[in-house]
Amino acid sequence: MHILILGGDGYLGWPTAMHLTAKGHHVAVVDNYLRRRLCREENVEPLFDVPNLHERVGLWESVSGYKIPVFIGDLADWEFVKEVFQTFTPEAIVHYAEQPSAPYSMLNRRAAMLSLQNNLTVTANVIFAVREFSPDAHIVKLGTMGEYGTPNIDIEEGWLEVEHNGRRHKFLYPRQASSLYHTTKIMDTDLLWFYVRTWDIRVTDLMQGPVYGLFTDETADDERLFPFFNYDEIFGTVLNRFVVQSVAGYPLTVYGKGGQTRGYLNIKDTLNCVRLSLEQPAKAGELRIFNQFVETFTVNELAELVQRVGNQLGLNVQIRSVENPRKEAEDHYYNPAHTGLLELGLKPHFLTDEILAQMLETVLRHKANIQEHKIYRKVKWS
Numbered sequence: 039m040h041i042l043i044l045g046g047d048g049y050l051g052w053p054t055a056m057h058l059t060a061k062g063h064h065v066a067v068v069d070n071y072l073r074r075r076l077c078r079e080e081n082v083e084p085l086f087d088v089p090n091l092h093e094r095v096g097l098w099e100s101v102s103g104y105k106i107p108v109f110i111g112d113l114a115d116w117e118f119v120k121e122v123f124q125t126f127t128p129e130a131i132v133h134y135a136e137q138p139s140a141p142y143s144m145l146n147r148r149a150a151m152l153s154l155q156n157n158l159t160v161t162a163n164v165i166f167a168v169r170e171f172s173p174d175a176h177i178v179k180l181g182t183m184g185e186y187g188t189p190n191i192d193i194e195e196g197w198l199e200v201e202h203n204g205r206r207h208k209f210l211y212p213r214q215a216s217s218l219y220h221t222t223k224i225m226d227t228d229l230l231w232f233y234v235r236t237w238d239i240r241v242t243d244l245m246q247g248p249v250y251g252l253f254t255d256e257t258a259d260d261e262r263l264f265p266f267f268n269y270d271e272i273f274g275t276v277l278n279r280f281v282v283q284s285v286a287g288y289p290l291t292v293y294g295k296g297g298q299t300r301g302y303l304n305i306k307d308t309l310n311c312v313r314l315s316l317e318q319p320a321k322a323g324e325l326r327i328f329n330q331f332v333e334t335f336t337v338n339e340l341a342e343l344v345q346r347v348g349n350q351l352g353l354n355v356q357i358r359s360v361e362n363p364r365k366e367a368e369d370h371y372y373n374p375a376h377t378g379l380l381e382l383g384l385k386p387h388f389l390t391d392e393i394l395a396q397m398l399e400t401v402l403r404h405k406a407n408i409q410e411h412k413i414y415r416k417v418k419w420s
């Protein structure tokens with residue numbers, strides 16, 4: 039399949055590009071280095087440098103023999119999008135190309151506007167490009183479990199059958215996000231759903247939980263192929279942050295009561311979920327939604343797990359509850375369905391002590407790079 043990966047330089051985009059080529063697909067990657075630029079601007083660079091996208095593609099070709107064309111440019115710019123779609127006509131598109139951080143979107147007005155404009159414009163451009171240049175192409179869009187918020191009822195996979203005054207109708211599951219970033223993802227879903235109904239495009243929306251990890255089958259131990267690994271509060275996901283905090287001797291920052299429950303997944307599972315969705319596409323005129331995670335943890339559970347495994351490795355891991363900078367429920371009901379991807383064939387990688395130990399050992403090798411002041415800056419919601 040000819041697959042265009044939008045955001046191909048990102049934490050998930052680069053490993054996805056390697057994975058899909060290794061599975062026999064033809065892949066091109068597109069990125070404008072927005073993630074790298076925002077990290078530099080906010081002084082929160084990842085734990086170790088990663089080569090630029092051209093260099094990564096060269097390294098991967100030397101290791102695997104697979105070639106990946108690179109397009110560097112802004113997907114919010116229609117002329118650039120046109121050029122990409124006309125040069126590499128895709129049968130499928132993986133759309134990762136967004137500003138992906140909740141705290142970044144809450145920093146200030148400028149960051150909020152960047153998140154809104156970038157995320158919605160890129161999504162709209164992708165829809166228009168598919169309509170104009172590849173009308174049968176399947177869009178696999180990364181959404182987030184955060185779109186649903188934490189309602190006091192079970193969370194279904196995307197849709198809810200509602201009975202009202204004796205009549206029934208199926209709606210998108212009600213969504214109420216707790217950051218502006220997550221709200222842009224809700225707006226993305228609304229845009230996609232509108233054009234699915236109007237133009238019969240085919241879309242899979244993957245409502246993903248926080249991802250952790252560095253290793254995939256394609257990177258193996260070759261650190262030159264690793265994705266970004268952010269450990270700061272803005273771009274680092276929680277488990278990745280806790281691992282670095284343990285190594286740095288910095289108490290794990292649990293926000294408030296720590297009862298916040300979310301669905302998590304290993305980066306290897308992200309790659310498999312995306313590939314399985316591509317290989318078994320949505321139908322024309324279908325918005326197919328899967329909840330993409332494999333197990334749930336409270337923040338306290340994650341912190342205790344990291345503490346136990348870290349201490350086994352000789353670290354002295356402390357946990358500290360800090361005043362919650364976010365506006366969110368700290369203790370709530372959480373029961374989301376997640377069977378769709380298992381039915382497509384996903385074989386989950388659960389969070390084991392061995393996986394955590396492997397992450398801790400990798401970070402220990404880069405301990406000298408950790409800059410403590412980058413770990414926690416208290417980006418407040420209000």
Ligand SMILES: NC(=O)c1ccc[n+]([C@@H]2O[C@H](COP(=O)([O-])OP(=O)(O)OC[C@H]3O[C@@H](n4cnc5c(N)ncnc54)[C@H](O)[C@@H]3O)[C@@H](O)[C@H]2O)c1
Binds near residue numbers: 049113114133181249
């Ligand atoms: N990482 C997670 O835990 C997680 C969880 C849920 C959902 N997601 C979603 O998955 C997607 C990928 O996340 P990630 O962690 O890899 O983020 P990332 O920031 O590492 O990757 C996104 C990539 O898109 C690029 N990009 C953004 N805007 C662009 C534009 N206008 N033109 C060209 N390139 C652009 C960025 O430079 C970056 O390389 C995002 O949409 C995110 O919202 C991620």
